[in-house]
Amino acid sequence: MDLRHLRYFLAVAETLNFGRAAEQLHIAPSPLSRAIQQLEAEIGGQLFDRDTRRVELTSLGMALVPRAERAIGEVDSLARDMQKRARGxxxxxxxxxxxxxxxxxxxxxxxxxxxxxxxxxxxxxxxxxxxxxxxxxxxxxxxxxxxxxxxxxxxxxxxLVETMGMALPADEKYGPLAVASVETLADLTLLLPAGTDIVANPAMERYGSAARNMLAVDFDIVGGFAALVAGGGHCCFAPLDPAAPWHQYVAVPGVLIKPLAPKSAAxxxxxxxxxxxxxxxxxxxxxxxxxxxxxxxxx
The missing domain is CATH 3.40.190.10 (Periplasmic binding protein-like II)
Known part of the structure; x- marks a missing residue:
């Protein structure tokens, strides 16, 4: 399959106008139309419904768009990479x-x-x-x-080895604690980022087993974890290092990050x-x- 034909196809698919696509490609409309016809013949189906007033993608054309974009993107990326390598x-x-x-x-x-x-x-x-x-x-x-x-x-x-802590509600029950032990989590739901596998860390798995419940969460809003912890009834792991982005994410008013006992690292x-x-x-x-x-x- 000719990559040039795929580029022509994407130009027409974007503009839905052979004249404007030809202008973008700096070619005449006639060779553009012939190239699309050749591509359709090679594929074995019509890519556009077209008459004198409109051009629309067929279902086959819509299916080709993402695959053509990926193919062109891969080739362009390969060319850039090889050119860079040629320059050292x-x-x-x-x-x-x-x-x-x-x-x-x-x-x-x-x-x-x-x-x-x-x-x-x-x-x-x-x-x-x-x-x-x-x-x-x-x-x-x-x-x-x-x-x-x-x-x-x-x-x-x-x-990187990070000493881990537990983000807890800053209330009268958890605020005075010096450390967070497995017993601390008895009345709390342990929040985990979606996809987290705490089984891979036996120390963290102990806390998961001790918590009232575990909940895997994938928030689309900034501060989602921190809001639940500050609101009470929830907790989550967080590095003790104030420079850690996750520490900064959850260390908001209403949340305290306590060291784990026994000490745990990730x-x-x-x-x-x-x-x-x-x-x-x-x-x-x-x-x-x-x-x-x-x-x-x-x-």
């Missing part, structure tokens, strides 16, 4: 979860090689489970995830496909990150 530069897509900005900056700086480095690091915020899937699928080069998911194709490097690790750790791929990038993180940052 490359793009690396790095996924990340909620971690302190300075730690993320250290990972990004190490991956890029600094101000005069040879890699442009593109950041993509994603929950950990989505990052794992994207790394395995090749849509992400690396990710910063918590917890680890054991998989024969994946390798990990710990970069580790964020860099993840990548093991097969990509070679000199012709991510090897030099991973080497720089390993040098920057001989041990994880502890907060």
């Amino acid at each position: 530069r490359a793009d690396v897509n790095l996924g990340f979860r909620s971690i302190p900005h300075d730690v993320l900056g250290l990972v990004r700086a190490a991956a890029s090689g600094g101000e005069t480095g040879d890699v442009d690091v593109q950041l993509r915020p994603l929950i950990s489970q989505a990052q794992i899937r994207a790394v395995l699928a090749g849509d992400l080069d690396m990710g910063l995830v918590q917890p680890r998911v054991e998989h024969r194709s994946l390798s990990y490097l710990p970069v 580790t964020t690790s860099l993840v990548w496909r093991s097969s990509r750790d070679n000199p012709s791929d991510l090897g030099h990038v991973l080497h720089r990150i390993r040098e920057a993180f001989p041990e994880p940052v502890v907060r």
